Amino acid sequence: MTNPYKGATGLRRIWNACGYSIDGLVIAYRGEAAFRQLVWMAAVLIPVALILPVGLISRALLIGSVLLSLIIELLNSAIEAAIDRISLETHPLSKASKDMGSAAQMLGLIMLSMVWLLVLLDRF
Known part of the structure; x- marks a missing residue:
């Protein structure tokens, strides 16, 4: 087929x-309000990363961590949309899927924070 x-x-x-x-x-x-918030965060952080006096690898890590957070949010939103398309009823598997997507974003934001903190601490 x-x-x-x-x-x-x-x-x-x-x-x-x-x-x-x-x-x-x-x-x-x-x-998606969360995606909008991350876009605006990226609109601030990416220009900051471009003007910070850091090396190319550090700059790539700063920008990459921001972009990865946007990617994770897109995947999380896609999971939520697919689950909602299947059924809006409360179901343990639907909750688990949505919670795991949310957990992925939380870990992505923790990583973003750690990358920015470590690069800035190393530089300043």
Whole structure:
């Protein structure tokens, strides 16, 4: 059985994928308060990382930790949307899935905080 949405190849596939990705970012920004907050945090932290007097590896770690937090939130939101699509009823497996997505984001934010703290302590 073939997926009818997988027909594009070559540059057309890449073009389509970019459009779907932009759609996903827009949907997340409009519908997820946590994603919006992280976008605004990134809008502050990434320019700060670019102007801090740190080495390239430290700069990459600072920016990478911010981007990773955005990625985790997108995946967490996707999990929540899929669970809600299946059923809005309370179910232990639905709760577990959503809680694990939330835990992933919590660990991502802890990592972001630790990276920023350690890079800044090392520099200053």
